[in-house]
Amino acid sequence: MKKITIVGTGPAGLTAAIYAARAGFKPTVYAGLQHGGQLTTTTDIENFPGFSSAIPGPELMAAMTKQAEHVGATIIYDTITKVDFSQKTLVMWAENTRIESSVVIISTGATAKTLALPDEAKLMGRGVSTCATCDGFFFKGKRVAVIGGGDSAMEEALYLANLCSEVLLIHRRGEFRASKIMLERAEKHPKITFKTPYTVSKLLADAAGLSGIRCLNTVDESSEDLPLDGLFYGIGHTPNSEVFKPYIATDDHGYIRVHDYTKTNVPGVFAAGDIADPVFKQAVTAAGMGCQAAIQATKYIEEQGH
Numbered sequence: 001m002k003k004i005t006i007v008g009t010g011p012a013g014l015t016a017a018i019y020a021a022r023a024g025f026k027p028t029v030y031a032g033l034q035h036g037g038q039l040t041t042t043t044d045i046e047n048f049p050g051f052s053s054a055i056p057g058p059e060l061m062a063a064m065t066k067q068a069e070h071v072g073a074t075i076i077y078d079t080i081t082k083v084d085f086s087q088k089t090l091v092m093w094a095e096n097t098r099i100e101s102s103v104v105i106i107s108t109g110a111t112a113k114t115l116a117l118p119d120e121a122k123l124m125g126r127g128v129s130t131c132a133t134c135d136g137f138f139f140k141g142k143r144v145a146v147i148g149g150g151d152s153a154m155e156e157a158l159y160l161a162n163l164c165s166e167v168l169l170i171h172r173r174g175e176f177r178a179s180k181i182m183l184e185r186a187e188k189h190p191k192i193t194f195k196t197p198y199t200v201s202k203l204l205a206d207a208a209g210l211s212g213i214r215c216l217n218t219v220d221e222s223s224e225d226l227p228l229d230g231l232f233y234g235i236g237h238t239p240n241s242e243v244f245k246p247y248i249a250t251d252d253h254g255y256i257r258v259h260d261y262t263k264t265n266v267p268g269v270f271a272a273g274d275i276a277d278p279v280f281k282q283a284v285t286a287a288g289m290g291c292q293a294a295i296q297a298t299k300y301i302e303e304q305g306h
């Protein structure tokens with residue numbers, strides 16, 4: 001039986017692996033479908049401490065993986081498809097392989113929703129982004145748009161308004177899900193212009209990356225092309241918690257509920273990173289939670305006398 005099994009290889013999972021390995025527990029880490037997590041879809045990262053110049057997301061995640069392996073973690077490139085957390089011994093399956101573990105740290109992250117437009121994947125990091133805090137700095141003094149009508153979109157637009165020359169807030173309806181205070185703040189901001197009821201039907205590009213968008217009026221179906229330097233998706237995230245839901249308590253949006261830092265409702269199961277954090281969603285906060293989960297996991301094992 002394994003002592004510590006970590007699910008997910010974003011900053012939370014790999015930091016948990018580093019701490020658990022250095023505490024002598026030889027953790028096994030299941031990489032999941034997207035090894036390295038959301039940062040592997042980002043180009044330059046400038047807000048992860050320790051690098052004097054920007055580091056590409058895939059490079060940062062490759063370095064974290066190497067570091068985890070160097071201190072004794074084993075990474076398995078497989079995906080957990082089923083769990084049984086009904087007994088003290090926690091059981092998971094990676095396809096047909098049965099895994100037994102004293103402790104599980106869930107760090108499966110959240111996936112940013114996108115519109116899945118043609119060329120979107122190609123333009124991700126080249127004008128299209130799912131995170132203003134991560135990429136806004138690269139659009140200083142430029143014209144950008146944010147899609148969405150919830151709190152995330154308002155927050156992204158307000159963040160970008162401090163950096164960019166102009167922010168278009170594009171939403172498919174005239175009504176907003178955003179809280180009154182966030183909506184009002186965005187509406188009052190002199191650099192934010194609301195464009196409703198519109199959605200984006202096409203990404204326009206040149207050799208350098210995104211050059212604009214085609215907007216579609218969702219009522220009269222008219223369309224217009226707008227030149228833009230950047231487009232930010234603020235249409236929410238999907239936490240990757242589905243496989244754990246039969247046993248692990250989540251909130252209405254699917255984020256795992258944690259108490260006392262990283263403990264879930266099942267003893268021995270801890271959660272760290274974006275899967276348990278609907279608010280901050282940063283690599284550095286995920287890494288911090290991964291550290292907390294590993295320390296709490298090792299304490300749990302000692303207390304249980306495993």
Ligand code: NAP
Nearest residue numbers: 148149150151152153155172173177199234235236237278
């Ligand atoms: P959300 O409330 O679900 O809003 C998502 C927005 O994206 C909605 O306006 C939705 O439009 C739009 N959308 C979804 N799919 C779309 C598509 N295919 N095309 C165009 N538009 C689309 O998600 P969220 O803003 O991420 O917020 C999630 C939760 O976190 C909320 O409870 C929120 O309050 C909370 N949150 C709080 C803060 C804060 O307090 N600072 C910040 C961020 C998030 P429709 O309205 O038409 O469906």
